[in-house]
Amino acid sequence: MKITTPMIDAFKAEASGRLGSGRVPESGQEVSPGGDSLKARVESLNFFYGKFQAIKNVSLPIAENKITALIGPSGCGKSTLLRCFNRMHDLIPDHKYGGRITLLPDGDNLIGPDVDPIAVRMRISMVFQKPNPFPKSIFENVAFGPRLRGISRKDELMAEVERCLRAAAIWDECKDRLTKNAYNLSGGQQQRLCIARSLASRPEMILFDEPTSALDPIATSRIEELMLELKSSVTIAVVTHNMQQAARVSDFTAFMYLGELAEFGPTQKIFMNPANKLTADYISGRFG
Amino acid sequence: MDLTPIQKRLLIRRKRADRVFVVLGAALAAFCLSVLVIMIAALIRDGASRFGWSFLTQFPSSDPPLAGAKSAFVGTILVMVVTAATAIPLGIMAGIFLEEYARKNWFTAIIEINIANLAGVPSIIWGLMALGLLVYHFGTGRSILTAGLTLGLLVLPIVIVATREAIRAIPQAIREASYACGATRLQTVRYHIVPYAMPGVLTGCIIAMSRAIGETAPLVTIGALTYVAYLPPAPLTDRPWLLGTLSELTFSEEDRTKPFGSASSPIGGLPTPAGQIEFDVRPDATGPSARTVVSVAASETLTPAALAQAIDDVPGVLTRFDDDGHLRIESELEEWFLISKDSTGLIDAMGMQRGGGKHGPLDWVTSGFTVVPIQMYDWVSRAEGLGFKPNAAAAGILLVTMTLAMNASAIYLRNRLRRSIRW
Numbered sequence: 001m002k003i004t005t006p007m008i009d010a011f012k013a014e015a016s017g018r019l020g021s022g023r024v025p026e027s028g029q030e031v032s033p034g035g036d037s038l039k040a041r042v043e044s045l046n047f048f049y050g051k052f053q054a055i056k057n058v059s060l061p062i063a064e065n066k067i068t069a070l071i072g073p074s075g076c077g078k079s080t081l082l083r084c085f086n087r088m089h090d091l092i093p094d095h096k097y098g099g100r101i102t103l104l105p106d107g108d109n110l111i112g113p114d115v116d117p118i119a120v121r122m123r124i125s126m127v128f129q130k131p132n133p134f135p136k137s138i139f140e141n142v143a144f145g146p147r148l149r150g151i152s153r154k155d156e157l158m159a160e161v162e163r164c165l166r167a168a169a170i171w172d173e174c175k176d177r178l179t180k181n182a183y184n185l186s187g188g189q190q191q192r193l194c195i196a197r198s199l200a201s202r203p204e205m206i207l208f209d210e211p212t213s214a215l216d217p218i219a220t221s222r223i224e225e226l227m228l229e230l231k232s233s234v235t236i237a238v239v240t241h242n243m244q245q246a247a248r249v250s251d252f253t254a255f256m257y258l259g260e261l262a263e264f265g266p267t268q269k270i271f272m273n274p275a276n277k278l279t280a281d282y283i284s285g286r287f288g
Numbered sequence: 289m290d291l292t293p294i295q296k297r298l299l300i301r302r303k304r305a306d307r308v309f310v311v312l313g314a315a316l317a318a319f320c321l322s323v324l325v326i327m328i329a330a331l332i333r334d335g336a337s338r339f340g341w342s343f344l345t346q347f348p349s350s351d352p353p354l355a356g357a358k359s360a361f362v363g364t365i366l367v368m369v370v371t372a373a374t375a376i377p378l379g380i381m382a383g384i385f386l387e388e389y390a391r392k393n394w395f396t397a398i399i400e401i402n403i404a405n406l407a408g409v410p411s412i413i414w415g416l417m418a419l420g421l422l423v424y425h426f427g428t429g430r431s432i433l434t435a436g437l438t439l440g441l442l443v444l445p446i447v448i449v450a451t452r453e454a455i456r457a458i459p460q461a462i463r464e465a466s467y468a469c470g471a472t473r474l475q476t477v478r479y480h481i482v483p484y485a486m487p488g489v490l491t492g493c494i495i496a497m498s499r500a501i502g503e504t505a506p507l508v509t510i511g512a513l514t515y516v517a518y519l520p521p522a523p524l525t526d527r528p529w530l531l532g533t534l535s536e537l538t539f540s541e542e543d544r545t546k547p548f549g550s551a552s553s554p555i556g557g558l559p560t561p562a563g564q565i566e567f568d569v570r571p572d573a574t575g576p577s578a579r580t581v582v583s584v585a586a587s588e589t590l591t592p593a594a595l596a597q598a599i600d601d602v603p604g605v606l607t608r609f610d611d612d613g614h615l616r617i618e619s620e621l622e623e624w625f626l627i628s629k630d631s632t633g634l635i636d637a638m639g640m641q642r643g644g645g646k647h648g649p650l651d652w653v654t655s656g657f658t659v660v661p662i663q664m665y666d667w668v669s670r671a672e673g674l675g676f677k678p679n680a681a682a683a684g685i686l687l688v689t690m691t692l693a694m695n696a697s698a699i700y701l702r703n704r705l706r707r708s709i710r711w
Contacts, residue, residue, distance in 0.1 A: 091467060093391055122470040132461035135484060135709045144479065145469045181708070194465070201470055 036251075038104050039064040039205055039235040040085070045111075046098035047080055047089070054080045056259040057099070061252075062205075064104075067227060067236040069250035069267065071243065073282065077259040078239045082207050085110060085237065086124040087117035103204075122149075125198035129210040131190035133182035133197070138165075138174050141182050141193055145200030160200060168196035169226050188219025195226060206230065208238040212245065224249050243283055247271050255279045328688065335681025343682050347517040348663065352675040357683050359516035360663035363432070364501065364690065366520060366652060367659055370436020371443065371500045376493055378440070379447025380482075383489075386448070387455040388477055407445035414442045415509025423510055430511035432520060433653040438506050443496035450492020454485035487706045494698040498691055504661040513658050514666040520655030536639025538613035544593040548634065553592075555637050561590060563631030567602050584632050595634060615640075660687045 040062040047055035055077045062068050070078040080089075087110065089095040097111040103123070110120050125145075133141050142161040151157055161178070165171040170192040174185065182193055191211060198206055208227065212220040227236055227249050240246050246253055246267065253270040255263045255278070263276040274280045281287055291299065338353070346356025382403075390396045418438035428434045458481060466476040537554045551557040565582045582598050584590065592615065596607040599617060606618045615638060630636065664683035667676040 086468060088464060088468065091463070118470055118472055121468055125470075126464075126468040128461060128464060128468075130461060132459070132465045134462065134465065134480060144466070144471075148469060148471050148475060197465070197469065 036063040036066055038062065040104060040110070041102040042081075042084075042099075043102065044099040045081070045084065045101060047077075047084060048096040048098075049092075050094040054259055055084070058256075058259075058261045060254055060261060060264055062235060062237060063252060064235050065231055065233070066251035067231050067238060067249050068252045068254065069246035070237065070239045070254050070256060071241075071246050071282070072256035072262075073287065074241075076256040078254075078256045079209055081256065082209055082237055082239050083126075085205065085207055086121045086126050087111065088126070090117045122201050123203055124205045124207060125201055125203040126207040126209065127191070127194050127198050127211050130214050131187055131194055133185075133190050133193050135181065135183060137179045138182050138185070138193060139178040142196050142200050145197060149201070161196075164196040164199045165193075167199050167230070168192045169222070169229070170196060186219070188215050188222060191215060191219070191223060192226065195223070195230075199230075203234060205235040205237065208236060208240075210239050210241060213241060220245070243271075243285075255282060257282075331681050331684045331688065333681075335678055335683075335685045338678035339682040339685050343679075343686070348515055348666075352679055355667075355676070355679050357660060357663050357679075357686055359519060360658045360660045360683070361686060362519055363516065363657035364659040364687075366432050367435045367439065367507075367657065368497060368501060368694075370432060370653060371439040372493070372497060374437055374440030375443045375447050375496055375500075379444050379492075379496075380451050380489055382444075383448045383451025383455060384477055384481065387452050388473065388481060403445050403448050407449065410505075411442055411503055412505040412509060414438055415506030417441075418506060418510045429654060430513070430656055431654045432657045434510050435507050435512060435657060435659070436653070438510060439500040439503055442503065442506060443500050446496040446499065447489070447492050450495070451485065451489050454488025454492070455481055457488060458484050483705075484709055487702045487709065490698050490702040490705070494695050494702075497694055497698075501691055501694070502661055502687065504659075504665060507659060507662060512662050513656050514662055516656060516658045520652035520657065523649040523652065534610065534614035534616050534640075537615075537637075539592050539609060539615065540613055543613070544596075544609065545591050547587075547589050547591055548595075548637075549588060549590075555634075561632040561634050562587075563633075564629070565599065565632060565635065566629035567605060584634070592638075660690070 038061050042058055042060040042062070045055055045058045045060075046053065058077075058081060060068075070081060072078045083089055084097065084101060089097070099111075101110040102108070103110050108115060110124075134144065139157075139161055142164050143157045146157055146160045151160065162171060162175075165174065170189060173189060174180075174193070177184070182190060185193060191214075195206075195211075211227075212223050215223065224245065227238065230236065238246075238250065250267045252265065253267045254261055255270065255274075255276070257278055263270060263274060263279045265275075270279060271283060274283060343356045344361055345358055346354060347358050348360075349355040386396060386399065390399075415438060418434055418441075422428045422434045422437060423430065428437070462480055462484065463476060466480050471479070539554055543554050546553045548555050548561055549557060561584055563584055565584060567582070582602060584595065584598065596609070596615060599605060600607040604619060608616055608618075610616055617640065660683055664680050664687065667680035667683065670676045
């Protein structure tokens, strides 16, 4: 089965077509198919676990202050792709990156061997599939990031913790029990706490790895609302198994299949009028 | 409930099997418990008459009612301190390294297998290793240090294995969360891995220290003493002056009658001395220590000759000026006389030698020692008629109590830590 791989050039071409119709970006600023400026560019990305190639020649733009959803059947490499952005694969032996992930506007290659993965993670934070707060107090969970950056004064930490908890829409629920163990919270609250924790490093981009798959529908909708609120200040990439979720929250959708990018485009187009038959089959629930 | 006859029969049989298992289990548990109870009861029956405060405050003696386990009790505590100080930090660090840092390759696989093997090496082999390597090669002597290091190495694998197990039980998601916040490996270990592994590590430490406290074979091999009638020097105390050595200063016939205060005295005009010179006296090597004090009155006219005479009056102590005029303070009974304190300053001023400056904070590690199990064995091995049986049993009670106390404190600590960590 032949899968078409849309190349970045196609998007650029489409974007430059729009440039003629009025919008003039700042010099050097790159734009996505929707005419938005780009936060990152994945270019011919390959990734290997030992000998197994999990990602095959994927190219993809990530629009700034938008939500990009990665969808696809289990084992298609969408989580693997997401984890390339903050170099989580560096924790396991026998990994190998190929290609580039360019973070804009400075143009650093996130997966370059000379780039410090810790520096990358300070700028791109992550929220995981299963809520994974530290078995410490709510306060300490959020304060961990600021502490790592050398903030130790109690009032500064407190201000930072409050800012993050407010931004994650959980401040009202836990302001009276900041010293209580984070595991006293419900699953949905724990996940919002994890989002607050990921905001503490003031990231430019947040990666969500199936953030609601362990949550009930009400907690899920709160997380989705939160993502929509957050996108005004950060760029978001989200891996999801839930088609409705991708349709509800994302601006762009990438459909991956067997390690390759099968289709990428504005979410509306992907869901209403997919170009690829595989995409159409997956979205309509015929497989996956 | 309607059941077919076959179902009924089968149900009765299954429930019978259930009951049999419960009864069997309870019986076995009761048997194990009763063995422990009988053992402790036997110890208490035999040893209660001797066990008590005096048992802990008296040195060993040839007279059973007077023979105590003071030196063994202190020796066991000190050896355990050295053991804990070596095995616990080394074991935890090795465990962290192997789990969080080392790459998984053939080299770490070999290390892993060897740690498991080390845990199974008979303790006497460790004793032989310590005798050859520590005592002879590094010259650490038959000391608390040697014993502590030997036991430390002996239980190191237990601590390492427990640490690794505890670290492995930490969900990978926690590590990922920490790294995703931008933590370095050290920060992840320091703020997450070590705190969350601590309850499990403490369990390992309990097992390790319980094993070490009862070990006898390696300590006998490195030459632990069976009869110790002194305590290791306390940190930062004055060392006693050596007896049998000469004063540095010489006193001519004429000088000996000159008051210390006069300018022409060899001492050079010490202000009028006053105070006490204390002798630690042990009538024989095994007896209790007694203190004899020579009071030196403040007097314009105190002379070296008068001081020598005063010291000479202490039972068992001899003083004389030799042909060159050195003052010599000697003991009739070898090393069991010590000048332990001199508030007059005269002994120092005359240049008598001390056993080497002040005791440093760690001098005690070089001291000879015995431990409770060895003391116990010594008493058990003596002839039946000599009546050391209560002492041996009392030492058994002491050892069991020490182990239980150690375990109780570690379990308490572990449970407190557990309360703050919930997954």
